[in-house]
Amino acid sequence: LSRIGDELYLEPTESGLSLRAVNSSRSAFASFLFAPLFFQLYEPGSAGPDTELFRCKVHMKSFLGIFRSLPSLEKSVGKCLILLKPRASRLVLQLHCKYGVTKTHNLAFQECERLQAVFDTQRCASRLCAPARVLAEAVVHFPLTLAEVTLGTGPGGKISLRNYVEEEAEPSKTMVTELWLAEDEFQSVAVTPGSNITFCLKEFRGLLSFAEASNLPLTIHFDEPGRPVIFTLDDTVLEVHLVLATLSNLESNSQSPSTNGVSHLPATSDDFPDDLESYMIAMETSEGGIEGPPSPTFPLCTPPPAESEPEEDEEEEGAVPGTPPHKKVRGGCAWGQGVGRASSLSPQFSPQFRSLFFGSVMTPGRPGPTTNQEVLVEDSDGES
């Protein structure tokens, strides 16, 4: 998560503890959801009818500093206790170590809005699943400094990885590395032939090393260029999502399907990425709208997963039997509508990475689906 952002968002939910991060340009989002079974004890606290479970964010460096040396942690730490104390404004991490020694860290936190990227794996036309090792071995051929890589689907079900070269780059001075992976290297391949997406490799590497270390297969969901690519890891007690924006081509945007509620998007200002937080987006889900009254205290971006899940429980087409269905897809909000809009309103940003839209607010007091949503500033506290 530290490869993505400088702040760690902690969100206890009924389904587990979610740790999230987003990068400064809002083009990468990652979340790790640890199910209650992962812990010896998990008490998310109680949410009242009007309040949500408390969530906060801390500086990534401060949090990581507590877990500095993994080898020594493994040797000397027996258990770790994490307590969120809103009234004391402290996140307490207590490590119970060898010899009866106790290390207690009291971290200052900031309250925050819910951090949630808008994406939907169900709406991705293509899906690949491979052991992390296969992808790690493929990625090792690219230099560590390489920013972007293009993943493509070729003839015969082959998958290609190629470093992305800017159009402005001089052909004589650039090196292109391309490698092809056969279909049988993957655990499952369900792709649209001839598709390709370009995303940031640096942010992906972090997840890849985690996947390798935990020996979990990695699933890649992607669609057209410009729509986000979603990497997922699934385990009995852990669910990981990494959502990266992909490079889009201006021409393809006009074909973006639009759904309800998009038409009310206002014009962006010229510095579009900076004004993202004040950008209005459509919050509607294509499945039928947001249910439940909005919370007056803490704005919700989506209904709680339980309410919007039923349609998403079925396995995807072409899924390998035994592959767990993607039950806990976040949000369920349609993706891409805003993107299509954005590109047409800010022509100077092409081709470029589209920032991910983050579901954040619902206008309080209005029941049912809303078509005109105001996006409030995501972090309730300004300066860190």
Added chain:
Amino acid sequence: MPFSAQPPASGERYALSASLDNARHLSSLLRAVHFQEHATCLATASGLRVTVEDAKCIQANAFIQAEIFQEFSVQEESVMFRISLSVLLDCLTIFGTSSLPGTSTALRMCYRGYGYPLMLFLEEGGVVTVCKINTQESDELLDFDFCSTKVVNKIILQSEGLREAFSELDMTSEVLQITMSPDKPYLRLSTFGNAGSAHLDYPRDSDLMEAFHCTQTQTNRYKISLLKPSTKALALSCKVSIRTDAQGFLSLQYMIRNEDGQICFVEYYCCPDENITEAEL
């Protein structure tokens, strides 16, 4: 002064002359107190004491007893001079700092007296290096007046338990707060940094505790930048004793076993930063 590349004959009168088969016995200890450029050396019949001070608040002493040396003779009652510790260490380790098994640097040290430089003769594998380091008059050293009768709290711990803690101290905290008490938390090391506060608690019945004699609850703060260099001494040591007196002065004594299994000591004395009675969260 005549310069000679030969070690002096044993008949000559030198205020201090000493021989050591393995210079590392000396250099490793000196490194444990090397947080300032200069040090004061005091040689008496019982051995060599090297003192480093800073900010009139902290003093570190490295003791190398006469028994550690193969030869150690001090002509007067005591010999004292000030010298550049950085240069001394560079000379002692002139053949390199990595310790290959079986090889060691032999040292012969000679000091004629006031106004004369310290001569070092170092030999390894047949190669001899002669060093001449200028000495200065020593300034008055701090006297913390710390004696065992005035000790309020005393804890002896196995160094293993503190090593990681000290090397990972939150350096964004200005102070290191030490709480010693006959009741919980017994021994607590605290920092208050940018990220928040951190507390390290050692229970009285921990396997790490070798001795626990606390008579009253004391909480004292010390400038972390002054104490951080003691991490080197801690890394070398097998045991550490933590003592405080009524004024909150801190004494850290490190028991160090050298390569040949001989025991040496390094101690750090530190003044408290300010008087407080209650710890911050």
